[in-house]
Amino acid sequence: MTTPLSAFADIADRYDGFIFDVWGTLYDGGTAFPEALETVRALAGRDKKMLVLSNSPRVPGIVAERLTGIGFDPAWFTEIVTSGGMVADVVGGRRDGAASALGDRVLWLGRDRFPDTVPADAFTIVERVEDADWVLNAGPERPEAQLDEYEDRLAAAMARGLPMVCANPDKSVLHGGARHLCAGALAERYEEMGGAVRYFGKPYPEIFARCLDRIELPAGRVLVVGDNLETDILGANRTGIDSLLLGCGIHAAALAEKAGAGDPLDTLIKDHGARPRYYAGTLAW
Incomplete structure (x- = not known):
């Protein structure tokens, strides 16, 4: 079952670490979601470990600059991991x-x-x-x-x-x-x-394994937060990590279109074959 969540603070102390998607989770492609900024700042104040995981084809430094530009402090995050960064490392370095x-x-x-x-x-x-x-x-x-x-x-x-x-x-x-x-x-x-x-990237286990290695926590003590069932949630499912799906991103239109025809969230979950532990409309503290 997926548990509806009205406030992130309700589950903050159940986990020691959090892996955040970027696009559709922390910002809309232009500006930060105010609720997300507040939540990440609150977690940083509680000394929680946080990591950014993005399917951006750019290297982590570029994503760090973007986050800084919209109000996030890179010091809040243990590391920024990107699919582009893995390609640069593994393919660029011919590491396998x-x-x-x-x-x-x-x-x-x-x-x-x-x-x-x-x-x-x-x-x-x-x-x-x-x-x-x-x-x-x-x-x-x-x-x-x-x-x-x-x-x-x-x-x-x-x-x-x-x-x-x-x-x-x-x-x-x-x-x-x-x-x-x-x-x-x-x-x-x-x-x-x-x-x-x-x-390279979500939902493939290789990048989630890298995140767990960097955040130095077992899967059971970590929560993945994202807006995409196909990447964020499926990847978390495959790796044995709990997840929170946000309805304000990539699935917002689909959820609105299916409203009134049964449970739109459950329909989407079945369509994509990925189930989050929690669901919230936004990343509100």
């Missing part, structure tokens, strides 16, 4: 067999928007599918891009059997009320074509 097997020449989708997903000198960057050994998918080049704009490039990469590394499993985000395409949608389409994709 799969990364070592990648060729030198990379077709980098979204490089202009996300220029630090791998170190610039780690690979030879090419502009044509025909010249590439693999595809780095950081996301669309433009926020307003549509999936069909990538159909030809994805099909050409698939025809050559190029492996893809996806630096952001999110399929979309809400920015000021507008839905923007993310790298996860391109990766999903590539898999539909038959392409091989390696994902």
Whole structure:
């Protein structure tokens, strides 16, 4: 069962550590949610361990700058972990067999928007599918891009059997009320074509294991807080961590549309195959 939560303070002392999503949880893509800022500040005052976990294809320092700019103090967080940071570390540093097997020449989708997903000198960057050994998918080049704009490039990469590394499993985000395409949608389409994709980020256990290692707490003493059933909550479920789903982010429109037709939250939970322990409309203290 998912327990409705009216105030975060009601469960704050049940956990020693908290892992917070960013987009849709701490801010809306532009400004901080006031309730979230108040809650994080209150937890910091109680000496709770907190960590930020983002599917951003940027390295942690960039996310830290963004959080600072909207009122969060980076000192409140034990660490900031991003999917882009894992790609930079694991793939850029060729730290495992799969990364070592990648060729030198990379077709980098979204490089202009996300220029630090791998170190610039780690690979030879090419502009044509025909010249590439693999595809780095950081996301669309433009926020307003549509999936069909990538159909030809994805099909050409698939025809050559190029492996893809996806630096952001999110399929979309809400920015000021507008839905923007993310790298996860391109990766999903590539898999539909038959392409091989390696994902870094939520909901994959590798990044949650890294978070538990950094926060230095067992899974049973940690709570994941996020707005996305497909990434935040599913990843927590897979790792044995309790979770809180917020209704103010990516699922807000779906929850509103399903209102009046039974339990909209339960319908969404069944649709996505992920169940949070708690649910709240906002991250209010």
